[in-house]
Amino acid sequence: MSAVEFASASPAPRRFRARVAAFWAAFGRAFGAYLDRQSRYHIVQRLNAMSDQELAAMGISRDRIVYYVFRDRLMT
Numbered sequence: 001m002s003a004v005e006f007a008s009a010s011p012a013p014r015r016f017r018a019r020v021a022a023f024w025a026a027f028g029r030a031f032g033a034y035l036d037r038q039s040r041y042h043i044v045q046r047l048n049a050m051s052d053q054e055l056a057a058m059g060i061s062r063d064r065i066v067y068y069v070f071r072d073r074l075m076t
Contacts, residue, residue, distance in 0.1 A: 043069050044069050047069070048065060
């Protein structure tokens with residue numbers, strides 16, 4: 001039997017693993033953003049279904065609902 005020297009092996013498998021890891025990392029970020037958008041969409045829908053009096057009790061005007069829901073993402 002002859003010994004195989006792995007140190008001289010092609011770096012292609014490492015590049016492939018790095019690409020696969022980068023793909024899954026990007027997929028995870030995209031899926032997280034999708035879930036965030038979906039949950040915020042439902043919050044906007046729920047607030048839009050409220051009366052103006054209910055919104056006023058919360059300190060929100062109807063024209064500021066989207067700003068209120070996305071306030072942490074929007075620049076002021």
